[in-house]
Amino acid sequence: MSPSAIYLARGNHESKSMNKIYGFEGEVRSKLNETFVELFAEVFCCLPLAHVINEKVFVVHGGLFSVDGVKVSDIRSINRFCEPPEEGLMCELLWSDPQPLPGRGPSKRGVGLSFGADVTKRFLQENNLDLVVRSHEVKDEGYEIEHDGKLITVFSAPNYCDQMGNKGAFIRFEAPDLKPNIVTFSAVPHPDVKPMAYANNFLRMFS
Numbered sequence: 363m364s365p366s367a368i369y370l371a372r373g374n375h376e377s378k379s380m381n382k383i384y385g386f387e388g389e390v391r392s393k394l395n396e397t398f399v400e401l402f403a404e405v406f407c408c409l410p411l412a413h414v415i416n417e418k419v420f421v422v423h424g425g426l427f428s429v430d431g432v433k434v435s436d437i438r439s440i441n442r443f444c445e446p447p448e449e450g451l452m453c454e455l456l457w458s459d460p461q462p463l464p465g466r467g468p469s470k471r472g473v474g475l476s477f478g479a480d481v482t483k484r485f486l487q488e489n490n491l492d493l494v495v496r497s498h499e500v501k502d503e504g505y506e507i508e509h510d511g512k513l514i515t516v517f518s519a520p521n522y523c524d525q526m527g528n529k530g531a532f533i534r535f536e537a538p539d540l541k542p543n544i545v546t547f548s549a550v551p552h553p554d555v556k557p558m559a560y561a562n563n564f565l566r567m568f569s
C-alpha cells in the first residue's frame with residue numbers, strides 16, 4: 363500500500379520453524395489455505411535483515427555479532443533469501459540480545475548471543491552510526507534504554523500473549539537531529555481469541 367513510506371524488517375519469527383511452533387502457520391491454514399502458508403514463507407525470505415535511518419540509526423530485530431569488525435556492507439551482502447541458519451551473521455541479527463556486562467556471553471535463548479555496551483559502542487564507531495534500535499524482548503514500559511544510551515529496545519505488543527501486562531511502544535525520529543521520541547501505549551480490548559490458539563499442540567499444553 364505504501365512502499366515508499368513503510369519498511370519491514372525480518373525477525374526471528376519470520377521463519378518456517380517458528381511459524382509452525384507458535385501458531386502463525388496454523389492460523390493462516392485455518393483462515394486461508396496452504397498456498398498462503400507457502401506465500402508467507404516466501405515473502406518472509408525477502409524481508410531486509412536491518413535498516414539504517416539517515417545514515418545514523420541502525421534498526422534490527424535482534425542484535426549484534428559474535429565478532430568485531432562487521433560493517434553495514436557485510437550485512438548488505440548476506441544472502442537473506444533463505445530460512446535463517448543456526449549460526450552466523452544472519453542468525454545473530456535475528457536472535458541476539460544486549461547484556462549489562464561488557465563483552466559477550468551465551469544467549470539465554472540458546473541461539474545467537476548476548477553482547478555488552480562495549481560491543482555496541484565499537485559497532486557504532488566502526489560504521490559511523492549513533493544508535494542501535496532493536497526489539498525481540500518484552501519490556502514492562504514498552505521500551506528500555508541501555509548501553510549508555512546507545513541502544514534502545516522497543517516492543518510494540520502491549521500485554522504480550524494477554525498475560526504479561528506490559529505497555530507497548532514505538533519511536534518517532536524527526537530530522538535533522540533524529541532524537542528518539544518514545545511513545546508508549548496500553549492494550550485495548552480485542553476479539554476473544556486465546557493466546558497460542560493456533561499454536562503447535564505441544565505448546566498449547568503449557569499456555
